[in-house]
Amino acid sequence: xxxxxxxxxxxxxxxSHLLPDDRIVxxxxxxxxxxxxxxxxxxxxxxxxQRQRIAEQLLAVCQRWQRPLLINxxxxxxxxxxxxxxxxxxxxxxxEQAREQLGPEAIIGVTCHDDLERAREQATGTADxxxxxxxxxxxxxxxxxxxxxxxxxxxxxxxxxxVAIGGITTENAPSLIRAGAxxxxxxxxxxxxxxxxxxAREFTQLFTTGAS
Numbered sequence: 757x758x759x760x761x762x763x764x765x766x767x768x769x770x771x772s773h774l775l776p777d778d779r780i781v782x783x784x785x786x787x788x789x790x791x792x793x794x795x796x797x798x799x800x801x802x803x804x805x806q807r808q809r810i811a812e813q814l815l816a817v818c819q820r821w822q823r824p825l826l827i828n829x830x831x832x833x834x835x836x837x838x839x840x841x842x843x844x845x846x847x848x849x850x851x852e853q854a855r856e857q858l859g860p861e862a863i864i865g866v867t868c869h870d871d872l873e874r875a876r877e878q879a880t881g882t883a884d885x886x887x888x889x890x891x892x893x894x895x896x897x898x899x900x901x902x903x904x905x906x907x908x909x910x911x912x913x914x915x916x917x918x919v920a921i922g923g924i925t926t927e928n929a930p931s932l933i934r935a936g937a938x939x940x941x942x943x944x945x946x947x948x949x950x951x952x953x954x955x956a957r958e959f960t961q962l963f964t965t966g967a968s
Contacts, residue, residue, distance in 0.1 A: 759824035759840050761863045761884050762793035766959040767919060767941040769796040769828075770814075774947050777806065781813045783952055788821040790956025792946075794939065796843055798828035811837045824863055831857050841865070843887070855882040865919065870903035872910055879914035886911060887941065890922020891932060894944070908936035926958045933962060 768787040775783050784795055797814050799807050811827060815837055818825040824840035827833050831854045834842045841863030842854050851864050858864070865885045868875040875886045888911065889903050908918050920929075920937035925945040932940060942959065949955035 759818070759822055761824065761841075761917065762939065763917060764938050764963050765793035766791060766946070766956055766963075767794045767796065767939040768792040768946055768956070769798050769921075769941050769943045771943050771947065772799040772801055774944065777810060780810060781817060783947055784814055785817050785821075786952035787946060787956045788817065788823055790953040791960030792823065792956050794824050794826065796826045796828055796941070797839075798943075804833075807833060808836060811839065815839055826863060826865065834858060834862070841884070843867070851878065851882045868911075869901050870907050872907055875907075875911050875914060879916050883916065885917040885919055885939070886914065887919040887921055888937075889920055889941075891920055892923030892925075892928055894923040905932055905935040908932065912936050926955070926962065929959060929962055 768784065770780055770784065795814065795818055797811055801807065811833055815825045826841045826843050827839050828843050829845055829848045831842050831849050835857055843865040844851060844854060845867045851866055854864050863884050864882060865887055866878045866883045867887050870888065878886060888907050891903055891905060908920060911918050917938040918936055919939045919941050920932040921941035924940050924942050929940050940959065946952060946955055
């Protein structure tokens with residue numbers, strides 16, 4: 757674990773349904789080439805051996821680009837491959853338990869949906885970033901509760917990076933960046949693109965142009 761949490765930019769999240777095993781590593785490499793500042797490996801399948809192999813390959817790619825790799829919901833896998841951290845949902849291992857297992861340098865992100873009180877609780881604990889959303893209709897997070905962009909501004913005082921997630925595209929991302937998102941987490945809007953590197957560059961450019 758050596759790559760620090762990025763303060764701003766595109767947060768690329770994989771999806772095993774969208775990216776077959778034989779495409780995922782190349783797709784992530786394209787996203788990193790386009791400027792993605794962080795990658796999350798999200799794979800809900802029960803095949804632990806295959807998930808470990810893919811996680812190891814993704815970690816090698818991220819290390820070449822000096823970008824952190826986080827594992828979705830699986831502290832044991834993160835520890836096994838020595839990933840840079842984990843992202844935890846509401847019903848997963850607690851951030852405190854993850855910190856105990858992964859150590860002080862691990863990046864630990866937590867889902868807050870639209871719950872500012874949960875965000876406050878996590879900000880006083882061991883979390884390194886707060887994820888809010890879904891903000892728009894999402895093919896991956898369709899059942900997640902909707903969130904209002906105002907929560908991003910309200911969370912500014914908590915002092916942790918704010919991640920926006922849920923149905924984000926290059927067209928609607930600017931509104932979230934203006935509202936206070938430090939990072940935009942994108943799945944379909946990135947990895948369904950015919951040219952992933954170009955799409956990642958478009959997202960990255962939004963942060964350098966002020967999302968105007």
